[in-house]
Amino acid sequence: MPLKVRRIENGTVLDHLPPGTAPLILDILNVDVERTTVLMAINVESSKMGRKDILKIEGKFLEEEEANRVALIAPNATVNIIRNYSVAEKFKVKPPERIEGIVRCPNPNCITNDEREPVEPVFIRESTDDLEYRCRYCERVIRAEQLRELLR
Amino acid sequence: MLENRHVISVRDFTREEIEVILDHAERMEEVYERGGDDRLSGKVLATLFFSPSTRTRLSFETAMLRLGGDVISLVGKEAASTAKGENLADTVRTVEKYCDAIVLRHPKEGAARLAADYASVPVINAGDGANQHPTQTFLDLYTIRKEKGRIEGLKVGLMGDLKYGRTVHSLAYALALFGAEIHLISPEELRMPRYIVRELEEAGAADVEEHRDVRPILGELDVLYVIRIQKEMFPDPEEYERVKGSYRITRELIEEHAREDLIIMHPLPRVDEVDPDVDELPQARYFDQVRNGVVVRMALLDLLLGGEE
Numbered sequence: 001m002p003l004k005v006r007r008i009e010n011g012t013v014l015d016h017l018p019p020g021t022a023p024l025i026l027d028i029l030n031v032d033v034e035r036t037t038v039l040m041a042i043n044v045e046s047s048k049m050g051r052k053d054i055l056k057i058e059g060k061f062l063e064e065e066e067a068n069r070v071a072l073i074a075p076n077a078t079v080n081i082i083r084n085y086s087v088a089e090k091f092k093v094k095p096p097e098r099i100e101g102i103v104r105c106p107n108p109n110c111i112t113n114d115e116r117e118p119v120e121p122v123f124i125r126e127s128t129d130d131l132e133y134r135c136r137y138c139e140r141v142i143r144a145e146q147l148r149e150l151l152r
Numbered sequence: 153m154l155e156n157r158h159v160i161s162v163r164d165f166t167r168e169e170i171e172v173i174l175d176h177a178e179r180m181e182e183v184y185e186r187g188g189d190d191r192l193s194g195k196v197l198a199t200l201f202f203s204p205s206t207r208t209r210l211s212f213e214t215a216m217l218r219l220g221g222d223v224i225s226l227v228g229k230e231a232a233s234t235a236k237g238e239n240l241a242d243t244v245r246t247v248e249k250y251c252d253a254i255v256l257r258h259p260k261e262g263a264a265r266l267a268a269d270y271a272s273v274p275v276i277n278a279g280d281g282a283n284q285h286p287t288q289t290f291l292d293l294y295t296i297r298k299e300k301g302r303i304e305g306l307k308v309g310l311m312g313d314l315k316y317g318r319t320v321h322s323l324a325y326a327l328a329l330f331g332a333e334i335h336l337i338s339p340e341e342l343r344m345p346r347y348i349v350r351e352l353e354e355a356g357a358a359d360v361e362e363h364r365d366v367r368p369i370l371g372e373l374d375v376l377y378v379i380r381i382q383k384e385m386f387p388d389p390e391e392y393e394r395v396k397g398s399y400r401i402t403r404e405l406i407e408e409h410a411r412e413d414l415i416i417m418h419p420l421p422r423v424d425e426v427d428p429d430v431d432e433l434p435q436a437r438y439f440d441q442v443r444n445g446v447v448v449r450m451a452l453l454d455l456l457l458g459g460e461e
């Protein structure tokens with residue numbers, strides 16, 4: 001029997017997250033867990049994906065661009081914006097144009113891997129392929145699935 | 153269009169912008185021939201070389217001096233001890249107070265982009281690890297256009313290590329932007345990476361073809377650009393011994409197979425991939441590239457520092 005997760009009044013529901021990824025996604029979205037009510041369901045049954053995670057964040061309305069940051073980990077995530085207990089807006093995440101800070105560059109000789117330099121890794125999506133990113137610094141092209149493994 | 157621009161990667165430039173540089177270099181020929189002028193008098197160029205390349209540094213410094221500017225530089229042991237003492241971001245924020253433009257060569261990929269993030273004066277990348285060296289590409293394009301009158305539609309052979317060769321990736325990309333027909337000639341082990349080949353097609357190359365042997369295609373080429381194959385790049389040393397002969401340009405090969413109006417280019421320094429007795433052939437252009445490098449860098453420095461386009 002599918003698990004029921006309590007409804008939220010106002011906020012964002014992220015659904016169809018791969019099982020076990022909800023804590024990481026919470027981290028990527030910079031949710032202040034000390035001040036925010038978060039409902040997290042891990043490894044629940046899903047008709048579409050077998051198992052999935054669900055994340056409900058009370059009081060936070062995710063902008064599309066912000067939500068797209070989770071696409072790296074959860075490419076099929078859906079985002080529901082909840083107002084007054086009902087879905088006010090619904091969209092699927094898209095691969096972000098720019099990934100900043102959360103993934104390290106796989107090139108050991110990239111300047112972003114030099115701990116002395118004040119620089120965060122930045123990856124820009126290739127215009128020709130949604131699933132390829134280029135390091136803004138060393139210019140290496142990296143597939144999105146490889147980036148997923150490089151999350152810091 | 154180019155005043156105060158950073159010059160970090162060929163991919164930051166459109167074809168039109170590269171043409172502005174090449175056109176300006178054409179005008180700079182006459183200045184170069186009469187020994188220079190003083191249009192950059194009062195301007196200071198800083199050359200920071202954290203990895204050695206005497207050739208490149210001298211070329212930039214000559215270009216600046218020929219236009220009446222001054223040069224300060226950080227090289228060798230001094231550069232090494234600076235790098236030990238502080239990070240690149242701090243060095244750049246200090247040096248920019250002394251100068252009007254910075255030329256940087258650094259062993260780490262992405263170093264020039266980082267420097268540009270921190271500098272308010274233009275930064276020119278003179279090599280960041282195995283990544284980019286855009287002025288080499290500009291001077292290569294300039295040499296081709298000068299010799300052939302155009303780049304679009306030319307059949308250009310790139311031969312040697314196409315996998316790791318830094319200059320060849322940016323050159324191939326730029327040739328594609330200009331609509332050249334690109335022939336990639338390399339051993340199987342050192343083929344150009346797939347994603348770059350795909351990119352060449354998307355960037356506008358008239359055609360991209362791969363070859364294991366230069367002979368069948370040599371007679372059709374307008375330009376043959378030769379790059380060194382390093383033994384260390386081969387997983388198997390025997391394999392290297394087996395293929396290296398096929399990627400060497402000899403006098404006989406050129407005389408037998410090449411067109412009279414072929415031009416042979418090489419980024420230099422060479423080891424043994426172009427025989428010394430090719431030098432006297434009418435096709436050899438690699439020492440002209442060195443000369444053109446100064447002209448192109450003069451043009452670039454002038455444009456970055458506010459010269460009329």
Ligand SMILES: [Zn+2]
Pocket residue numbers: 105106107110111112135136137138139140262
């Ligand atoms: Zn990188």
